[in-house]
Amino acid sequence: MTEKSAVNIAVVGATGAVGEKIIKILEDKDFPVDTLKLLSSKRSSGKELTFKNQTIVVEEAKPESFEGIDIALFSAGGSVSKQLAPEAVKRGAVVVDNTSAFRMTEDVPLVVPEVNKEDIAKHKGIIANPNCSTIQMVVALKPLKDKFGLSRVIVSTYQAVSGAGASASTELEEQSKQFLNKQEMEANLLPVKGDKKHFPIAFNALPQIDVFQENGYTFEEMKMINETKKIMHAPELSVAATCVRLPFFTSHAESVYIEVEKNGVTVEDLWNELDAAGGIILQDDPSTQVYPTPLSAAGKEEVFVGRVRKDLDNEKGFHLWIVSDNLLKGAAWNTVQIAGELIQNKWL
Amino acid sequence: MTEKSAVNIAVVGATGAVGEKIIKILEDKDFPVDTLKLLSSKRSSGKELTFKNQTIVVEEAKPESFEGIDIALFSAGGSVSKQLAPEAVKRGAVVVDNTSAFRMTEDVPLVVPEVNKEDIAKHKGIIANPNCSTIQMVVALKPLKDKFGLSRVIVSTYQAVSGAGASASTELEEQSKQFLNKQEMEANLLPVKGDKKHFPIAFNALPQIDVFQENGYTFEEMKMINETKKIMHAPELSVAATCVRLPFFTSHAESVYIEVEKNGVTVEDLWNELDAAGGIILQDDPSTQVYPTPLSAAGKEEVFVGRVRKDLDNEKGFHLWIVSDNLLKGAAWNTVQIAGELIQNKWL
Structure with a gap:
């Protein structure tokens, strides 16, 4: 053009x-x-x-x-x-x-x-x-990989229903009302629109997002694994994912375990890199109960990171809690x- | 006596x-x-x-x-x-x-x-x-440790509000009604009754269960780490935990990554041990969308295990989804x- x-x-x-x-x-x-x-x-x-x-x-x-x-x-x-x-x-x-x-x-x-x-x-x-769950994770991992190297990622997700479309949000709302009115919950859509069985998501957790692949992983899990390697140009990076749909409307949260390559890295080092990176807001102060949640991240563009901890057994291991609005940054x-x-x- | x-x-x-x-x-x-x-x-x-x-x-x-x-x-x-x-x-x-x-x-x-x-x-x-979240995990890990050896556990939890007492269930119910009626949610109890700040749990996720320790972990996370080692007589076992409170009433779910010691172990091997063990019900068939959920486990005594997968990068790594009624077995x-x-x- x-x-x-x-x-x-x-x-x-x-x-x-x-x-x-x-x-x-x-x-x-x-x-x-x-x-x-x-x-x-x-x-x-x-x-x-x-x-x-x-x-x-x-x-x-x-x-x-x-x-x-x-x-x-x-x-x-x-x-x-x-x-x-x-x-x-x-x-x-x-x-x-x-x-x-x-x-x-x-x-x-x-x-x-x-x-x-x-x-x-x-x-x-x-x-x-x-994929939404991939985007927010790689935003947080990128500055850490650049500074400390990255050899391993294990993520368990906490994903909002809006990732399955507006009708999934309606289903959560309807089921919630049914449950609170002591009526039977009607499940017609989740975990996956086109799949054979449907289960209530209200006051529940569904360890299936998208359809199952031959290897026992869901397509959502394979998206996180394959897309992370492609975006980060890191085919050798070890990535594992378990994806779970939960009863909230907006924002995905992720419990992420990583292993860096450098020795002697501290939580403060991670904080510094995350704080300086574009698109990330660090919300991490246990002493004043500061950490991101799906509700606090909803409607915002940034990726929020908190609960940064060093693994107690592995010198190169760290844990992070990454939250972002799945419809915005995701x-x-x-x-x-x-x-x-x-x-x-x-x-x- | x-x-x-x-x-x-x-x-x-x-x-x-x-x-x-x-x-x-x-x-x-x-x-x-x-x-x-x-x-x-x-x-x-x-x-x-x-x-x-x-x-x-x-x-x-x-x-x-x-x-x-x-x-x-x-x-x-x-x-x-x-x-x-x-x-x-x-x-x-x-x-x-x-x-x-x-x-x-x-x-x-x-x-x-x-x-x-x-x-x-x-x-x-x-x-x-x-602790409730520890119990259901060690029930599932024990037969695997006995048969294949166990060197590492990384768990992310999905925990029901009833673990914080009956009043927390009332709070979830009230907040859910408030949210659905487009009223502001009143948070007086969770994440921790005695802590300084309270956040809504309805349609949200709170990455804090019990109070924070000096090392940045919550007491719930330290309970899972220390109790698992004590119960399993495995002080050398590497255990890491991230504990998250979620908006459902009953049953805790856990996304658990383990590393076994033996080589050549398959998903079928894990299924066999889990299936034969006391107190465990294996619910794992991706082809027919069979896996446990908090709702399906509620009211039952057993520990339910599904989503057993081999890690795609680590020959000795496996992923499991463990669910049990936190007020019963827990x-x-x-x-x-x-x-x-x-x-x-x-x-x-």
């Missing part, structure tokens, strides 16, 4: 939980938008959304929708991305895709700007936005950040 | 969440009770409780309450145990104490019958019941089991 200060943006999946957040961020950040096209499935088309006091009618996403678009932000599910992202690229748009469709494709950069911004430059039309905000870098660095 | 088939039992903390479960188990299991004395604080004394169609008036616990008692089951907080357990022992009772008061005292056995039943024999009047049932062993093995 030719250089210009404002660009034509398309948001695919504009009526979804992440799409709505993207539109709000584009407005709040005064993103240099020339025209904004809002796209969705046929079912949601015709809806009216507001952007900077303008009413925009949502249109059905079709190949020709992308004519004249500079950046297309996709967040409408993997099958939509697989079908339409190449069509958008064919028409000259650069796609930032917030689904798992292209994340592990070799020549598609998988980007968290705080970690591997420079990979954006290598794009061939599509840049993938990582999705919409990271997507808009990538779009911003595309413009700012003239990488379109 | 002289041998006899039925014994005189005192329950201290009879009106509490665990006390009530103990009384119910004594009745349901047809425990050989001669007389049952129900004791509490002065405030709760005078209440009437039912045991085997008998009405029993709860009395204030005093040193002389233990005259003629064979087994005293304490579950009224650490300060009550510290004050009255020695008085009970002085009067000839054997105390099974469900608080942290004596757990790490050197000559007090800390017992989970499936793991170290034989330690009961060494008691000098007091036997300690471990407290009341383990206490009654110890009392049963005292009688059956003539260890009184």
Whole structure:
């Protein structure tokens, strides 16, 4: 595309939980938008959304929708991305895709700007936005890896229902009311929309996010494992994940064990690196009960880190508690950040 | 005491969440009770409780309450145990104490019958019941340690509010209603009753259970670390814990990473040992979405294990998901089991 200060943006999946957040961020950040096209499935088309006091009618996403678009932000599910992202690229748009469709494709950069911004430059039309639970973890791990080296990561997640879409939040709300009214809880969606069995999430914990793979891990767990290595350019890094869905609406939390490579590293050393890094807010003071929680992180862009402790048996081991809004840094905000870098660095 | 088939039992903390479960188990299991004395604080004394169609008036616990008692089951907080357990022992009772008061005292056995039943024999009047989150973990680890050796444990917990007492369950219920009615949530108790700050637990996660120690770990985390080593007679075992309170009422869940000592161990090998072990129910079939959850384990005595996976980077590493009712196996049932062993093995 030719250089210009404002660009034509398309948001695919504009009526979804992440799409709505993207539109709000584009407005709040005064993103240099020339025209904004809002796209969705046929079912949601015709809806009216507001952007900077303008009413925009949502249109059905079709190949020709992308004519004249500079950046297309996709967040409408993997099958939509697989079908339409190449069509958008064919028409000259650069796609930032917030689904798992292209994340592990070799020549598609998988980007968290705080970690591997420079990979954006290598794009061939599509840049993938990582999985929400991966993004917040690598933001916190990156400065530690740079300073102390990193050999091992073991994470157990505490994930909000909104990661499974707006309807999962409705399900949690409905089930909570049913339980409190001593009615039977109706489970129709979680743990995974398309899977065979559904279990109540209200006042419960479900150790399944996304479908099971042949190796006994869920797809969510494999995303965390594979995407972390790709984003950090660390194929040799040992990463293990257990992903659990919990009854809260917003923000994922993660209990993360790491092993650094350097000797003699202290908690203070970790604090210093985390505190100085971009996109991270350190909230860690046991003496005054300061630590992040899903509620305290909700609505905020940053990744919050607390409960930093040295392992009591392993000199190179540390524990961290990492929390971030799964719809913002975990999705919409990271997507808009990538779009911003595309413009700012003239990488379109 | 002289041998006899039925014994005189005192329950201290009879009106509490665990006390009530103990009384119910004594009745349901047809425990050989001669007389049952129900004791509490002065405030709760005078209440009437039912045991085997008998009405029993709860009395204030005093040193002389233990005259003629064979087994005293304490579950009224650490300060009550510290004050009255020695008085009970002085009067000839054997105390099974469900608080942290004596757990790490050197000559007090800390017992989970499936793991170290034989330690009961060494008691000098007091036997300690471990912390709820520790109990369910060591039940699952014991058969694996016996068969494959065990060098390392890293656990992240998902703990129910009832572990903080019946009032914490009330708080979760009230806050949930407040949130769903779009009112501000009132936090007066959690994360820790006596601590300075309180945060909402409804639709949230709190990475603090019990008070913080000087080393940055919470007391709950240190309990898991120290008690696991003591119960398993494994001072050299590397144990790390991160403990998190979550918005459900019953059952603790645990994401546990272990490293075994033997080479070539498979998931099937772990399944076989877990399946054959007493007190464990294996619920692990990804292909049909079979795994335990807090709701599915609530009200049951056993420890449930699922999501058994081999680590993808470490040949000796495995991941497990361990769930059990924190008020039953985690407290009341383990206490009654110890009392049963005292009688059956003539260890009184």
